[in-house]
Amino acid sequence: MRQNDSLVPFIAIHPGETLKEELEARGWTQSYLAEKIGRPVQFINMIVNERKGISEDTALDFSEAFGTSAEFWMNLDVQYRLTLARQRRMKKAG
Numbered sequence: 001m002r003q004n005d006s007l008v009p010f011i012a013i014h015p016g017e018t019l020k021e022e023l024e025a026r027g028w029t030q031s032y033l034a035e036k037i038g039r040p041v042q043f044i045n046m047i048v049n050e051r052k053g054i055s056e057d058t059a060l061d062f063s064e065a066f067g068t069s070a071e072f073w074m075n076l077d078v079q080y081r082l083t084l085a086r087q088r089r090m091k092k093a094g
Contacts, residue, residue, distance in 0.1 A: 012083035014050040015076035022066060023048075037061040053077045 023033060030048060034041040039061070046052035054062070059073035 012080050012087065013076075014080050015054045015073065016047045016050045016052075018076055019044075019062070020048045026066075033065060036065050053081070 023030065030044040031041050034044045043052070047054070047058070054073050054077035056070070056074065059070040059077075062068065062073045063070040
């Protein structure tokens with residue numbers, strides 16, 4: 001199967017959505033997470049509200065805080081950005 005034949009997600013899901021769900025599942029507030037990783041609450045809020053992505057350092061912080069892999073968080077961000085890029089290309093070509 002060629003790359004162009006693969007399915008393209010209909011919507012791009014920002015990693016902030018997953019972060020929001022993870023916080024809710026654990027009963028954590030944004031303030032709690034911010035304190036736990038030593039970042040300002042505004043930093044967490046920007047990710048949750050989809051105004052900021054996940055950097056390598058943020059992925060490492062979330063990995064330690066949630067007991068997940070840093071790759072999990074990086075992959076969420078990369079998949080989001082790739083989906084947006086594919087959608088832009090499809091609009092251009094369409």
